[in-house]
Amino acid sequence: MADSVNAKGSNVDGDGAIKIAAIGDLHAQEDAQTSYRDLFGEVSREADVLVLAGDLTNLGKPKEAERLAEDLRACSIPVVGVLGNHDYESGFVEEVTATLRQAGVHLLDGQATELMDVGFVGVKGFVGGFGARMLSSFGEPAIKAMVAESVSEAMRLENAMRQVRAKRTLVVLHYAPILETVLGEPPEIFPFLGSSRLGETIDRFKVSAVVHGHAHRGTYEGCTPGGAKVYNVAMHVAKPTGRPYALLEV
Numbered sequence: 001m002a003d004s005v006n007a008k009g010s011n012v013d014g015d016g017a018i019k020i021a022a023i024g025d026l027h028a029q030e031d032a033q034t035s036y037r038d039l040f041g042e043v044s045r046e047a048d049v050l051v052l053a054g055d056l057t058n059l060g061k062p063k064e065a066e067r068l069a070e071d072l073r074a075c076s077i078p079v080v081g082v083l084g085n086h087d088y089e090s091g092f093v094e095e096v097t098a099t100l101r102q103a104g105v106h107l108l109d110g111q112a113t114e115l116m117d118v119g120f121v122g123v124k125g126f127v128g129g130f131g132a133r134m135l136s137s138f139g140e141p142a143i144k145a146m147v148a149e150s151v152s153e154a155m156r157l158e159n160a161m162r163q164v165r166a167k168r169t170l171v172v173l174h175y176a177p178i179l180e181t182v183l184g185e186p187p188e189i190f191p192f193l194g195s196s197r198l199g200e201t202i203d204r205f206k207v208s209a210v211v212h213g214h215a216h217r218g219t220y221e222g223c224t225p226g227g228a229k230v231y232n233v234a235m236h237v238a239k240p241t242g243r244p245y246a247l248l249e250v
């Protein structure tokens with residue numbers, strides 16, 4: 001049977017690529033003048049799936065999540081996302097999660113979901129640094145707890161990857177899995193922008209692409225040591241689309 005092709009030219013039920021719009025760090029605010037309604041309407045015309053790479057709200061307030069949920073009514077395509085560190089700030093992460101899930105967002109936190117024959121794997125990730133200079137589990141209990149959290153997020157990513165049955169996989173993170181896509185940020189904060197442990201986990205699997213946010217002043221494109229394409233889709237990062245979102249074919 002021939003694969004059907006939708007109005008965006010995407011092949012949504014065969015082996016062909018689907019179009020994914022990806023954006024991170026919306027930082028929705030409860031009283032901001034900024035509305036994302038027009039942006040969500042635009043991506044609905046451009047892509048088959050919208051991916052949100054964390055920091056969905058500015059301070060993790062329930063009202064901010066409600067505001068974003070309201071704007072998401074303008075989005076007519078499926079939405080997949082992860083939370084970011086800002087979504088934890090006010091201690092209402094359960095409320096924020098519930099509001100966004102009620103709005104239809106497939107909010108992933110160590111799980112995988114399949115849409116249009118593509119497996120979406122999502123985990124927030126954590127800090128820890130990159131390569132040989134990654135923080136190691138040594139010294140004070142507080143440092144060991146920090147490293148344990150970083151290792152735990154990588155293990156949760158691994159468990160989610162093992163759930164995927166689709167041939168194509170998009171990994172959705174908030175924190176960066178490689179150094180390359182945080183370049184442009186001050187070097188002093190590199191260790192707080194992500195962890196190579198995430199990249200090492202990704203390289204144990206075959207993935208089509210990885211998206212992340214968090215590094216607002218980072219670099220759009222990079223790849224893991226194993227060759228997986230990585231895109232920093234924070235809305236502030238310049239992209240080939242010339243728009244705040246990236247368009248990827250997966």
Ligand SMILES: [Fe+2]
Pocket residue numbers: 025027055084086213214216
């Ligand atoms: Fe952010």
Ligand SMILES: [Fe+2]
Pocket residue numbers: 055084085086174213214215
């Ligand atoms: Fe962040």
